[in-house]
């Protein structure tokens with residue numbers, strides 16, 4: 001029996017593992033495919049409109065190529081297009097289990113939703129809590145890796161991103177993932193601090209540009225904060241599942257997310273923020289809220305399909321970095 005369950009975003013994976021299933025983050029299957037643009041074209045061939053979010057099309061095709069037959073669709077707290085995607089998939093024979101984050105952070109409501117997911121997958125709430133205790137160890141290591149990046153400067157932006165983005169499903173093998181974190185933490189102990197001179201945070205969904213972190217590093221910038229990927233690690237060891245997933249900011253209002261972003265900008269002493277927005281995504285509307293609250297310079301960039309950073313975006317990034325340098329007395 002195929003034990004894989006596709007996920008469209010971070011959900012309480014403790015429940016999935018407790019029920020004996022293996023979560024597979026469909027976003028990663030899409031973006032790591034050797035030809036992600038072909039997956040988008042296949043979704044368009046199947047009827048998805050061209051002016052439509054590339055991630056949704058990529059997720060659709062990722063399900064098709066991976067042969068996954070069961071998914072968890074998050075109908076509140078993720079993407080406004082997920083419900084339609086789930087309907088399409090159900091019509092094509094995929095089993096869809098829905099999960100809904102509460103409208104606002106609320107532990108009681110969260111427990112209700114987690115119990116519903118437990119029932120749907122055949123696990124008990126207690127078993128899911130036991131997994132939470134087991135996974136706390138991994139989450140603590142992820143917090144340490146994050147700290148080593150922004151405080152000690154001994155983890156580069158690519159490494160940090162890689163660990164955080166994979167926390168959504170622990171790559172399907174929590175014990176292997178735990179070992180990977182442990183080895184990495186041992187390896188970086190002897191490292192010297194990097195020599196980059198600016199500290200940038202990336203806000204918004206992960207950028208679809210494959211080389212953006214490398215581009216920034218070449219320009220002398222350390223990316224020491226990834227707002228959403230950091231949230232995927234559940235970066236606080238909550239008392240229990242209800243507590244952890246209520247503190248997880250991604251599913252809630254942007255106003256709620258902004259409190260966390262402002263705290264991190266100060267704590268990490270960021271020189272600027274790059275706000276990545278995806279074409280055809282409702283989250284683009286949050287750009288003005290971000291700019292009205294954040295006290296450091298913000299550059300908004302937009303991407304559509306998987307590609308390297310294009311010439312126009314590159315010029316804008318270079319100008320942004322130059323402006324920050326001048327503001328910081330011409331570093």
Ligand code: SF4
Pocket residue numbers: 053054055056078079080081205278280281282283
């Ligand atoms: S980028 Fe926006 S539209 Fe696309 S899947 Fe994510 S939330 Fe949905």
